[in-house]
Amino acid sequence: MKTFKIGGVHPEENKLSAGQPIREAQLPKQAVFSMFQHIGAPANAVVKKGDVVKVGTLLGEAGGFVSAPIYSSVSGKVSKVDVALDASGLRRMAVTVDVEGDEWEESIDRSKDLVKLADRPDLDGKTIVEKIKTAGIVGMGGATFPTHVKLCPPPGKVAECVIVNAVECEPYLTADHSLMLAHPEEILVGLQLVMKAVGVNKGYIGIECNKPDAIKLMTEKSAQYPEIEVVPLQMKYPQGGEKQLIDAVIGRQVPAPPALPIDTGAIVQNVGTCFAIYEAVMKNKPLIDRVITVTGKSLKQPSNLLARLGTPFSQLIDECGGLPEDTGKVIGGGPMMGKALLSLDVPMTKGSSGLLIMNNKEARRAEAEPCIRCAKCVGACPMGLEPYFLAKVSEQTDWDVAEQNDITSCIECGSCQFTCPSHRPLLDYIRLGKSTVMGIIRSRAAK
Amino acid sequence: MNLILLAIIALGAIGLIAALLLYFASQKFAVHEDERIGQVSAVLPQANCGGCGFPGCAGFAGACVKAADEGSLEGLLCPVGGQPVMEQVAGILGMTVEASAPKVAVVRCNGSCENRPRLVQFDGAQSCKVQQMIGMGETGCSYGCFGCGDCVKACKFDAIHINPETLLPEVDEEKCTACGACAKACPRQIIEVRLKGPKNRRMVVLCNNKDKGAIANKWCKASCIGCGKCVKACEKFEAITVTKNLAYIDAEKCKLCRKCEEACPKGAIHAINMPPRKPKTDAPAAPKAEAPVATNAPSAPTNQNTPNNPTNQN
Numbered sequence: 183m184k185t186f187k188i189g190g191v192h193p194e195e196n197k198l199s200a201g202q203p204i205r206e207a208q209l210p211k212q213a214v215f216s217m218f219q220h221i222g223a224p225a226n227a228v229v230k231k232g233d234v235v236k237v238g239t240l241l242g243e244a245g246g247f248v249s250a251p252i253y254s255s256v257s258g259k260v261s262k263v264d265v266a267l268d269a270s271g272l273r274r275m276a277v278t279v280d281v282e283g284d285e286w287e288e289s290i291d292r293s294k295d296l297v298k299l300a301d302r303p304d305l306d307g308k309t310i311v312e313k314i315k316t317a318g319i320v321g322m323g324g325a326t327f328p329t330h331v332k333l334c335p336p337p338g339k340v341a342e343c344v345i346v347n348a349v350e351c352e353p354y355l356t357a358d359h360s361l362m363l364a365h366p367e368e369i370l371v372g373l374q375l376v377m378k379a380v381g382v383n384k385g386y387i388g389i390e391c392n393k394p395d396a397i398k399l400m401t402e403k404s405a406q407y408p409e410i411e412v413v414p415l416q417m418k419y420p421q422g423g424e425k426q427l428i429d430a431v432i433g434r435q436v437p438a439p440p441a442l443p444i445d446t447g448a449i450v451q452n453v454g455t456c457f458a459i460y461e462a463v464m465k466n467k468p469l470i471d472r473v474i475t476v477t478g479k480s481l482k483q484p485s486n487l488l489a490r491l492g493t494p495f496s497q498l499i500d501e502c503g504g505l506p507e508d509t510g511k512v513i514g515g516g517p518m519m520g521k522a523l524l525s526l527d528v529p530m531t532k533g534s535s536g537l538l539i540m541n542n543k544e545a546r547r548a549e550a551e552p553c554i555r556c557a558k559c560v561g562a563c564p565m566g567l568e569p570y571f572l573a574k575v576s577e578q579t580d581w582d583v584a585e586q587n588d589i590t591s592c593i594e595c596g597s598c599q600f601t602c603p604s605h606r607p608l609l610d611y612i613r614l615g616k617s618t619v620m621g622i623i624r625s626r627a628a629k
Numbered sequence: 630m631n632l633i634l635l636a637i638i639a640l641g642a643i644g645l646i647a648a649l650l651l652y653f654a655s656q657k658f659a660v661h662e663d664e665r666i667g668q669v670s671a672v673l674p675q676a677n678c679g680g681c682g683f684p685g686c687a688g689f690a691g692a693c694v695k696a697a698d699e700g701s702l703e704g705l706l707c708p709v710g711g712q713p714v715m716e717q718v719a720g721i722l723g724m725t726v727e728a729s730a731p732k733v734a735v736v737r738c739n740g741s742c743e744n745r746p747r748l749v750q751f752d753g754a755q756s757c758k759v760q761q762m763i764g765m766g767e768t769g770c771s772y773g774c775f776g777c778g779d780c781v782k783a784c785k786f787d788a789i790h791i792n793p794e795t796l797l798p799e800v801d802e803e804k805c806t807a808c809g810a811c812a813k814a815c816p817r818q819i820i821e822v823r824l825k826g827p828k829n830r831r832m833v834v835l836c837n838n839k840d841k842g843a844i845a846n847k848w849c850k851a852s853c854i855g856c857g858k859c860v861k862a863c864e865k866f867e868a869i870t871v872t873k874n875l876a877y878i879d880a881e882k883c884k885l886c887r888k889c890e891e892a893c894p895k896g897a898i899h900a901i902n903m904p905p906r907k908p909k910t911d912a913p914a915a916p917k918a919e920a921p922v923a924t925n926a927p928s929a930p931t932n933q934n935t936p937n938n939p940t941n942q943n
Contacts (some may be wrong), residue, residue, distance in 0.1 A: 265844075273771055273840070524749055524765055547752045553771020577756070610754035614762055 183391060185416035186429040189564040191597045192421055193518065195392060199356045199477050201482035203478055204364050206488045207501055209281055213256045215241050215347030215528040216268040220320040221327050222248030227277050233260045233337045233442055238468055241277045244318075250328045250532075252277075253316040255470035255490035257285040269495075269514045269521070269528045274426045274527075279492070281621035282550040296367050297464040300372045310379040310463055318532075322454035323347055323358075324424060324515055326533035329455055333379050335444045342447030343384040345431050346377050346456055347414060348400075349422040352516030353392060355536040358453045360486040362389075362396040366403040372456030373410060375463050380449055385410040388431045390417050419518060420595035424450045426564055439590050444617045454535070469532060474498065478539030479504035489530060495537055496526040510545025513538040518596045530547030548605040559598035559608060565591045569598035575610040576615030584615045590623070592616050665697075666690045672717040673707060678785050680708040680808025685830040697722035708732065708822075709786075709806040715864035731825045734789065734800050736780075738819050739835040739851040739897065740773040741795035761816035769848030772838040774798065774819055783814035802829065829902045832878050832885060834859075836897045839873040846895070853897040862892035905928060 217225045226243030229235065235254040242252040262278035277483050286292060299305070315330035331473075335341055346369070350358040362369060365521045373385045387404070389397050391414050404410045420426055424443050425436040427450055434446040443450060451459075454472060461467040470491055477484040482503025489498055495512070499505050505526070513520040514528075516536050530537075559569040567588060592612055599609040656856075669690040677685040683692050689707060691696040696702050702724050707714050711731055719726045747767045751760055757779040765771045776796035780789050782875045788804035789811050791797070802825075812820040834853055842854035855874030863869040868882035869889060876898070878889070887906075888897045 265840075267765075273765070273844070521763070522749075550754075577754075607754035607759075610756070610759045614754075614756070614759050617762060 183414055183416040184420060184430050184433075185418050186426040186564060187424050187435075188566045189562050189597060190418040190420065190426075191562050192417070192599050193353045193600060195417075196353045196479070197356050197392070198354065198479070198481075199279050199475050199486055200359060200393075201395075201565060202356070202366040202484070202486050204360050204486050204488050205501075207490070207493060207498060209256060209284060209490065210282055210493040211255075212261070212494075213258075213279050213281060213490065214266055214268075215254065215277045215279070215492045216266070216531055217242050217252060217254055217277070218268065218270070219252060219326060219491075219533065220250045221325065222246065222250075222331075223607070224275065225249060227275065229260050229263065229277060231260055231263060232401060234258070235260060235279060236285045236287050237470060238290050241279075244315075244328075248328055248331050250330075251316070251446065251468075253318060253470050254279055254469040255492050256281045258282040267525055267528055269523060269531060271524045281413055291465040292467075293465075294311045297371070299371055299378070302464065305375075305378070305463065307379045309379055310375050310459075312461045314379070317458070317467070319455060319458050319462055320469070320532050321452055322458060322472060322532065322535070323452035324519065324535050325424075325532050326531075329451070330531055332449060332451075333376065335380070335449075336442075339442070339444045340447065341380040341382050341444065341449050343382055343386060343432065343449070344373060344380065345427060345448050345450045346373050346385065346387040346453055347422055347424070347427055347450050348387055348389045348396065348453045349427060350393070351417070351419045352424040352520075352536070353419075354477045354519055354538050355475045355516045356477075357475045357486055359393050359396055361453055361457055361473050362393070362400060362474075366399050368456045368460045369453055369456045370400075370404055370407060370410060371458040371464065372458075372460035372575065373451070374407065375459050376449070376451055376456065377409070382449075383409050386431050387412045388415050388421075388427055389413070390415050390421060392417050399566075400600070406444070409629055410549050420564055420593065422594050423564065423595060425593065438588055448471070461599065470571075472530075472532065474530060474534050475536040476502045476539075477536065478506070478509075478541070479544070480508055481539050482506075489629075491532060492529045494527050494529050495523065497541065498530070498537060506539060506541065508541040508543075509539055510542035511540045513540065518600065519594065547607075548608050551604040553604055553606060558601045558603065558604060562597040562601040564595060564597060565593060567592060569608045569612060572605075572615060573598075573606065573611040576618075579618075581615070581619055585619045585622070589615050589619050647806060660886055663694050664693050668721050669693050669718050672710075672714060672721070673715065674709045676709050676806075676808075678709060678806070678808040679811060680806065680810060681706065681930070688887050693718055693722065697724050702726050708808045709795065711806075712737060732822050733802055733805050733825045733829075734807060734809070734811055735823045735831075736774065736789075736798050736800060736819060737821055737833065737835055737837045738772075738774040738797060739899070740768060740770055740849050741797055741851075743795075744851040745770055745773060745849040753920070757814075758816045770852065772819075772836075772854070773849065773852075774817070779814045779816070780811035780820060783810040785810065811929050826880065826883075826902075830885055831880060831901050832883050832887070832889060833899055833901060834876045834878055834897055835899050836875065839875050841874055845874065851897055852895060853893075854895060856894065858892040858894060859889035859898060862888040 191273050216593040223245035227242045236257045239254045241254050244251045258279045260278045267273050311330050311333050320326040339583040377385050397414050402411045408497045428446050428448045431568050436443050458469050475486050476498050485502050512523045514523050572589050596609050609626040673686040675686050681689045683689040711758040715726045745768045751767050754817050755777050757777040760766050760775045768774050774797050778791050780798050786804050788801045789798050807822050809822045836853035838852045845852040845854050853876050855871050857871050859876050860869045866884050868879045890900050
């Protein structure tokens with residue numbers, strides 16, 4: 183079975199909510215829409231206090247090319263346009279809507295009927311990209327990079343294939359898995375739409391072998407489309423990383439930055455993104471909800487919830503049996519790449535793939551001890567870097583050396599820190615070094 | 630015997646040729662350094678702290694000589710050596726320097742554990758910069774001190790330390806040379822290098838919070854809420870300005886009248902190194918300063934979110 187070549191680790195799977203069907207979460211009483219739900223320029227709020235909105239009403243327009251609009255996922259009245267704490271741990275601009283009823287914009291097709299690509303011969307590549315852009319779709323695996331930007335390769339670069347990222351290598355998370363079991367046909371149509379948008383005729387779906395039911399179902403359903411191939415992959419973290427997935431599926435390596443994944447001819451889209459693309463293009467539905475895994479060893483009822491964006495995390499936890507008493511930490515996302523939340527009142531965003539509740543025992547990091555030069559981190563790094571060294575030079579603010587040693591190639595997967603027997607906070611320092619060095623490179627380019 | 634003699638002659642000849650070569654090379658490639666640079670360098674403190682803005686003391690000495698050739702030492706100051714050293718430097722270069730007021734580093738945050746309760750716990754890398762990158766830190770204030778001590782690590786003069794009770798850095802005014810290394814190290818720009826003031830007395834707003842009043846008030850008992858009462862109290866001297874919900878006292882305009890201290894409802898303005906107030910003036914001032922704080926305390930539910938906040942920041 184295929185996998186990527188360098189590094190990788192095997193964390194415990196802990197897929198507690200695997201096999202749970204998607205459950206629709208209740209409407210929140212108040213929904214908060216952060217204007218910072220994607221990478222790039224923030225959206226600009228276009229509503230003001232007192233405005234009445236419906237499901238699908240535009241709240242914020244894109245603030246540039248690398249940006250995405252934000253739509254209301256509820257109907258009601260705008261009660262506040264002000265800064266609010268979000269999942270990133272910062273107070274940033276957000277629109278708060280007091281929910282009244284559940285009225286949808288009329289343009290949205292709410293029927294469940296499957297619309298195949300063959301039923302819509304009028305669609306061409308440009309229209310598809312335009313619809314994706316208008317719907318505010320971003321990468322839903324967690325990176326939240328605006329999808330339409332990815333579908334417009336820079337001049338001189340040609341796409342050869344589209345890879346659907348259905349790996350879900352993060353422990354605990356099962357959102358993508360449950361989505362594949364519930365909507366295989368829609369995902370396939372979504373993939374076809376992406377293929378049409380970028381003008382390629384080869385599509386792959388990469389699935390890790392810990393989801394045999396999904397592999398079987400997707401293979402069965404894709405039999406009618408000869409251009410789509412399901413690729414079962416060996417289990418290894420971080421296979422869901424864009425560069426690792428390209429290596430695993432088509433065996434090509436992405437060169438060091440500033441090269442992009444498109445340089446290998448591959449465009450990678452998450453399963454959730456494909457489903458959102460299907461809904462946006464075929465059903466005219468902007469990105470207003472997503473599947474989120476709410477899980478944890480002490481949680482009564484780990485589930486996969488289909489929740490509206492803007493729903494506070496505390497409500498999602500209540501729907502899964504309430505916050506356990508021994509909670510030590512709540513993480514937005516998975517245990518490897520997720521981020522601990524400062525408050526449970528923050529709303530879910532386009533990139534919220536999971537909500538992980540850790541008990542007191544799991545939550546605490548072990549005390550850091552001196553590096554013993556065992557080089558386990560070097561072996562684990564999927565980008566072939568030397569994490570112990572990068573962390574050290576970042577700690578010593580030696581940015582030149584950090585840059586020479588390709589700190590900007592780091593994908594922040596956390597494999598080094600996971601594998602470190604001395605429990606050193608390697609990634610903390612590497613992240614600091616990476617962001618500083620990228621800032622230095624940007625300011626140099628600006629000169 | 631012959632062999633020994635031959636060896637001596639051969640080595641002697643090689644030595645002579647090499648010596649001649651080296652002599653001519655040293656004449657041809659000699660670098661003439663202005664000798665004043667060495668002299669200036671000798672009187673500098675040799676702390677190599679970079680507080681002057683140049684790479685080390687040698688860099689500063691070179692800059693001084695260059696500036697002297699251009700006619701003025703204006704703008705050049707060794708913060709460590711201060712006025713005496715600059716006078717020596719000026720003496721060597723045959724220039725004069727204007728008297729410069731001594732400065733000191735000031736930590737503009739009073740968010741002690743009591744004033745600003747910790748909501749979460751951070752157990753990652755102990756570095757303020759890392760915390761700043763991750764989010765708001767352990768408290769609800771997104772402008773206040775993290776208490777991880779990046780400034781302590783940056784100080785070459787052992788002049789700044791974290792107080793274990795308040796978890797805030799404190800500056801040792803005797804040792805502080807105002808080189809500004811701590812101010813540069815602070816990712817939230819909390820530390821300011823300010824004029825020391827007459828007799829080391831000065832008025833300072835000990836807060837860096839630029840949030841709106843309601844948010845600032847909610848998370849910290851000692852925060853500036855940008856109410857502007859101090860600006861009114863200082864109408865005569867116009868030393869105080871409020872920008873982005875934060876008051877700032879211009880040390881050059883401040884006359885140390887302490888009216889702003891009385892006017893501040895949150896006790897964010899502090900009089901440093903001032904004698905305790907006389908009982909006469911104290912009587913009306915004390916209730917004025919205390920009463921609003923007391924009424925604010927119940928309306929500032931600093932613990933409101935703690936039941937919902939059992940999270941440890943990753």
